[in-house]
Amino acid sequence: MKHIETTTNRKKMINFRKIKQDFSNAILAQGKDxxxxxxxxxxxxxxxxxxxxxxxxxxxxxxxxxxxxxxxIDSIESELIDSTCDCSYSFDCQHxxxxxxxxxxNLEQMMVSYSKGEEFALDSHDEDEREHLERVLDQAKxxxxxxxxxxxxxxxxxxxxxxANILTNSPFFCPREKWxxxxxxxxxxxxxPLSPKNKKPLIDLSIVLRLSFRSKPLFVTDVRxxxxxxxxxxxxxxxxxxxxxxxxxRLSNEVRGSRRASC
Numbered sequence: 001m002k003h004i005e006t007t008t009n010r011k012k013m014i015n016f017r018k019i020k021q022d023f024s025n026a027i028l029a030q031g032k033d034x035x036x037x038x039x040x041x042x043x044x045x046x047x048x049x050x051x052x053x054x055x056x057x058x059x060x061x062x063x064x065x066x067x068x069x070x071x072x073i074d075s076i077e078s079e080l081i082d083s084t085c086d087c088s089y090s091f092d093c094q095h096x097x098x099x100x101x102x103x104x105x106n107l108e109q110m111m112v113s114y115s116k117g118e119e120f121a122l123d124s125h126d127e128d129e130r131e132h133l134e135r136v137l138d139q140a141k142x143x144x145x146x147x148x149x150x151x152x153x154x155x156x157x158x159x160x161x162x163x164a165n166i167l168t169n170s171p172f173f174c175p176r177e178k179w180x181x182x183x184x185x186x187x188x189x190x191x192x193p194l195s196p197k198n199k200k201p202l203i204d205l206s207i208v209l210r211l212s213f214r215s216k217p218l219f220v221t222d223v224r225x226x227x228x229x230x231x232x233x234x235x236x237x238x239x240x241x242x243x244x245x246x247x248x249x250r251l252s253n254e255v256r257g258s259r260r261a262s263c
Contacts, residue, residue, distance in 0.1 A: 020100070030094035034095065040060075041059070041060060043099060048114055050136075051076055053075055067086055069084070070082075071084070071099065191204045206220070207219070226238075229245065
C-alpha cells in the first residue's frame, strides 16, 4: 500500500505524461532510445519549490560528445517553462527528452539528494512554503527508501537464482544417473553438391547415427559439439533423448547416464 500511495503523490506533484506532449513523437522516441542506453552522465535538481522544479543534466551524444541540458517545470500546471540544450537542434531535442525520462524515473532520489545539498535551506522559505517542502520531501524520502529496498530485493533474488543454477548444474550436487547401455552405429555420408561451372567440385561430409529407439538415421547437425562430447565423455541431447556416447573400445564396467550408446 505504501508504494501505491507514494506513486500517487508523485503523480500529483508532476504529471509527466502531460509534459511529454510538448515533444514530437519522433523526438520522444529518440529520447527513449537514448535513455535506454544509459546516456545520462549526471543529473541534479538546481531549484525546488511548491511552484516549480529546475533540473540540470549532462547527456552523452554521438562521437563522444556530451550536451548540457537544463529545463524548468511548472509543477502546478505540469508544463515546461523553459528548456535549453547546447546541441545544434533548434527546439526541444532528444537529449532533453532523455533527461526528462530520467527525472521521471529518479525524481524521489534526486529530491532527497537535493535536500542534502548545501544550496538547499528550508529557513530561506516562508512558513507555508517550508511546510509544503517538508511534506513533499518526507514523501520523497519514503518513496526513495522503498525503491532502494525493492532494488536490493531484486538484486538478492537475481544472485540467488544465479547461485541456484550453478549448484543445480554442478556434478557434485547432481545424483548419479543410471545409464542403459545400448549399441549405436555411426556412419559417414559423402555427397557431391552441385558446383558452379569452372570451379572444383566440393564434397559434403555428414555424420549419421543408427539408434535403437529410432527407425530412421539421425543426422548430426553440430559435428564439433558431437565429437567434443564423445572425446570428453559428456552427455548430449540427440533425437530428443539424453545420450552418453563412447567408443566401444573405451567402454567401462561402470554405466554413467540415463542412456549409454557405444559406437
